[in-house]
Amino acid sequence: MPQQPAKLNAFPVFVRVEGRTVVVVGGGEEALAKARLVGQSSALVKVVALDLEPELADWIAGHGAIHIEADYRAAFLADAVMVFAATGSEALDRRVCDDARAKGIPVNAVDRAELCDFYTPAIVNRAPVCVAIGTEGAAPVLAQAIRAKIDQLLSPSLGALASLAASLRETAERLLPKRLRRQFWQDFFGGAPAREMEVGHADEALAAAGELLKRRRARQGHVALVGAGPGAEDLITLRAQRHLMEADVIVHDALVPEAVIALGRRDAERLAVGKRKGCHTKSQPEINALLVSLAREGRRVVRLKSGDPLVFGRAGEEMQALRDAGISYEVVPGVTAAFAAAADLELPLTLRGVASSMVFTTGHDLRGETLPDWARLAIDGATVAVYMGRSIAAEVAARLIEAGLSPDTAVAVVENASRADKRLFHGTLNDLPSLEQRADLTGPVMTIIGDAVAGANFAKSEPLASHVAALAEAQGASA
Template identity: 65%
Template structure:
């Protein structure tokens, strides 16, 4: 099969976990890594470890996760929406995976792809916006490299902007379908509301969004002056990089390669 027609063996989805239990079996570094990943969600963590390392115990104390300090039993998985087998012991991880499947709970076994029903992504978190990068377990280092690149591209204020957008969804539905509505959202995410949110001025962002709603005119553009220093690409600031990625037109002199 050509690369252009290659098909995914794992289909990416976002699973609702708000208030749901997620069980992690293990007391070491692998369990801590999964706990930190899932801890970015609103799931209720249940960590099953008769003996847990100090760093994991600190995480449990800081987050309020439930710690089942007992030898693993299948009953510990009941009611969970997802299960992670992260004990580092192959026999125990296999037992956990088998118990989870018997209980019809999707399971991930760390570093054991043959036991996994799903794979965990490298996550760029701008809640409520999330970008998940997966390699079907084939290249975790590649996924982390891509995560780093995407993380640098996205403004830290993206989550706040998305939250503000959600509060305007109802009002925007009253705009005419088609061009008018699309123009509002384009100007919202690339215009004055977005710039105000990035500057930390949420009240001004709200007022700018209201102005967009009541105005028939397209939002005016703006010019950003980006200093390139000696012209080396890797000396640009993160904000300068984002501005260049978002620009419709870039004007530069001959000193910039």
């Protein structure tokens, strides 16, 4: 049987204090700590003490609080919604507690848990948003440590965002039927309004919220072209993950692994649209039309592409189709395969004094009569990352050597970069043609060429040519 969590002995609630009085009895350090805590709210703080420590006196003067300069009497509690006994004297604290309880006012006595009706939490304040952490008085230091962690997690702009939401709530309720509201608020707190507020652009956040409202009202969908990264699910961005969790439909390529797609909302529809080499389930124009029609149904579409969507992902055509159809879209970048492959090999893509530029290419433009620009850059020392280059490895090597690049130039190859089943290889331009003969490489392959490759760590990689040598040996033996 699953273990039940222990029962709470103190139940958390938020007490309305606006326009009401909170009384703190005491004039020392503890009273100051409680006054500061309550001072985060809009309550009127009254401090009852004949003598005040100077710091508390300053605090009262600076925060519009009231000092009742007198020995404590029960009458001072009359209009309080909450009372703190912080006199430092057990007998007096006990008296304050008895008086408050007799009047039906909840009371807290500093460091005397047995006298308390309520405990004060550690607070993360992003008014009107508040996170309160309680330990039933058992471990205030633990509460503070948790508070510090949560404080780091929550954006300082959260309060402003929540206030903006409050100001729009009535409008949203008037303009949107119930079933569209949830989507609107998800987009509001996770989308452009939140991002604008995060960087302090309150006007832009309001404008973005208006835009969202308009879109939801017109039941217009939205397409996010999202980079899924090279395959490891922890290499997708937080923004990509948020889009996946809010998607109605996920339209994904074959290269995106199931573990990444599984980060999407559980009830999101999933559509596989190809494409692996030689196996396209849908043509590019069909994919473009699909994105447009899904968005026209008012759905939030995530177009999930491997790596970065703008690197050899045909995103240009998809964006053009969406623009032509007047559909709103955005692009979420991802870690491209070249970066993942370089990381796997600890390979510096730029290397001081060796390579100061890099090229992303497919190599397929090497087939023409004239040498493409990037081949010249390679000769001048650029690091070249070749996408989809396995089937033309021999051609890439031959043309680069013919153009003047040394056959000894270092080459690295990574299959399934970033994934658990990755394989790393190293060699020279001379060895590169062997890649075409390797039937054992069934995953996506990234080739990196250039002098900077020599700076990689080859401790975990195999020589690229060893396979060819083994093949030749096997052939020799059978002859």
